[in-house]
Amino acid sequence: MSTIKDKDLAAFMEAVIARNPGEPEFHQAVQEVAMDIVPYIKDNKRMQEMRILERMTEPDRIVSFRVVWQDDAGKIQVNRGYRVQQNNAIGPYKGGIRFHPTVTQSVLKFLAFEQVFKNSLTGLPLGGGKGGADFDPKGKSDAEIMRFCQAFMTELSKYIGQFTDVPAGDIGVGGREVGYMFGQFKRLKDTFEGVLTGKGIEFGGSRIRPEATGYGVVYMMEAMLDRIGEKLDGKVCLVSGSGNVAQFCAEKLLDLGAKVVSMSDSSGTVYKEDGLSRDDLQWIMDLKNERGGRLSEAEKGIGAKFYKGNRPWALPGELAFPCATQNEIEEADARALVKTGCRGISEGANMPSTPEAIDIIREAGIMHAPSKAANAGGVAVSGLEMSQNSLRMSWSREEVDEHLKKIILNIHTQCVDKGGCDHDVNRIDYFKGANIAGFDKVANAMLAYGAV
Numbered sequence: 001m002s003t004i005k006d007k008d009l010a011a012f013m014e015a016v017i018a019r020n021p022g023e024p025e026f027h028q029a030v031q032e033v034a035m036d037i038v039p040y041i042k043d044n045k046r047m048q049e050m051r052i053l054e055r056m057t058e059p060d061r062i063v064s065f066r067v068v069w070q071d072d073a074g075k076i077q078v079n080r081g082y083r084v085q086q087n088n089a090i091g092p093y094k095g096g097i098r099f100h101p102t103v104t105q106s107v108l109k110f111l112a113f114e115q116v117f118k119n120s121l122t123g124l125p126l127g128g129g130k131g132g133a134d135f136d137p138k139g140k141s142d143a144e145i146m147r148f149c150q151a152f153m154t155e156l157s158k159y160i161g162q163f164t165d166v167p168a169g170d171i172g173v174g175g176r177e178v179g180y181m182f183g184q185f186k187r188l189k190d191t192f193e194g195v196l197t198g199k200g201i202e203f204g205g206s207r208i209r210p211e212a213t214g215y216g217v218v219y220m221m222e223a224m225l226d227r228i229g230e231k232l233d234g235k236v237c238l239v240s241g242s243g244n245v246a247q248f249c250a251e252k253l254l255d256l257g258a259k260v261v262s263m264s265d266s267s268g269t270v271y272k273e274d275g276l277s278r279d280d281l282q283w284i285m286d287l288k289n290e291r292g293g294r295l296s297e298a299e300k301g302i303g304a305k306f307y308k309g310n311r312p313w314a315l316p317g318e319l320a321f322p323c324a325t326q327n328e329i330e331e332a333d334a335r336a337l338v339k340t341g342c343r344g345i346s347e348g349a350n351m352p353s354t355p356e357a358i359d360i361i362r363e364a365g366i367m368h369a370p371s372k373a374a375n376a377g378g379v380a381v382s383g384l385e386m387s388q389n390s391l392r393m394s395w396s397r398e399e400v401d402e403h404l405k406k407i408i409l410n411i412h413t414q415c416v417d418k419g420g421c422d423h424d425v426n427r428i429d430y431f432k433g434a435n436i437a438g439f440d441k442v443a444n445a446m447l448a449y450g451a452v
């Protein structure tokens, strides 16, 4: 991690690392927040005495459980499932479920910690949590996915509920998996309640939830550009990833007249200098959502260049939208973005930039919206799904999209209000703004509750 100059911050991080050994992703997420919050609360005696930041870095609880399921060959498979219930000061725990072989307690703790600040920024009554399993959905049949989801929910159902903890999707968990898990919860509990979001429209899902994260990432970039008197129209955009967030980020960029020149997966990056067409994007969506294929097929499929094993960041572009996974912009990638003249970054993936990359991007004066602000559209529409479930109502696409835009604009305003730079009045530090604004609401609620 990057070197810490502030003595209080160094002491704080030393204690966090000692209490949470072997959890580098969690340390990184905490440091990204503590860099701004430790100085912010330096003169606030009450926050210090009540040890608010220390309490926020300790999850309320973590459950970890065995998930046993049978594969198509009849073999018994064993995975490990988790739910990290980080903080419910301002609402029920809320956050996605990730199925990916790289899932560990450290990864889920970083995601749950981030989620607390993100959910606070939405202005909705949502606490923070995250869950998942080290299950690899790649290459599994539909029946295997169903059996795994049912086995996972059989255990998870003991810890969640519409007023307690409301999970949703994340990497490896989309509408199909949410459907299987919701069905299993309903069967086990015999209640029909909004215990998950990202549900199908037929059983209580919200319109625009599948699109919300990607759309929100673009609305955030629009707001940042608008502040400096510019538009998205005609801008050359680098998108990474090709899953849910990347697909709808690319779709909204095309809607707004931008040129999307790249998308990627773990096998490499596709590049089209003249920009992907709607048909190209549809081809990528079908490849990923229907055929489970690799982007290397795009050379033949849509006549794009394919750079095996590469990320998109060294390609020429004006704006960047990392929408794949954590730490996908490392130091060298950040240098490449600076070199090619990138002017703005809106983070779709959670914590896609390493601390070293953030320092380089900040130094270069590139506008940089952190994930907790930029990708909050997904959980925001999940919050709206919860509202619709409580009201026994279903809103139109237009209504939900309007709420989503307002929420993202409000997050942008909060970042601007709290993210001023002492050394340059025209610059906004969106990381600082998001950290402080997200922290304030949760911290004040915790203060109101006393020492609990």
Ligand SMILES: NC(=O)C1=CN([C@@H]2O[C@H](COP(=O)(O)OP(=O)(O)OC[C@H]3O[C@@H](n4cnc5c(N)ncnc54)[C@H](O)[C@@H]3O)[C@@H](O)[C@H]2O)C=CC1
Residues within 6 Å of the ligand: 169, 170, 171, 172, 173, 213, 240, 241, 242, 243, 244, 245, 246, 264, 265, 266, 267, 323, 324, 325, 326, 348, 349, 350, 375, 378, 379
């Ligand atoms: N789905 C949602 O509503 C939200 C997702 N996010 C974040 O967005 C990111 C993408 O999630 P989804 O699109 O939902 O997942 P998905 O399951 O639909 O797609 C997976 C994505 O992850 C990428 N990926 C995973 N491991 C990779 C690796 N090692 N190298 C390169 N790419 C890799 C894939 O290319 C693909 O773009 C994650 O960081 C997730 O936490 C954040 C907020 C909400």
Ligand SMILES: O=C(O)CCC(=O)C(=O)O
Residues within 6 Å of the ligand: 094, 095, 096, 097, 115, 118, 166, 167, 168, 169, 170, 197, 350, 375, 376, 378, 379, 380, 382
């Ligand atoms: O919609 C949700 O509750 C999950 C969103 C999520 O996991 C995230 O924001 O990273």
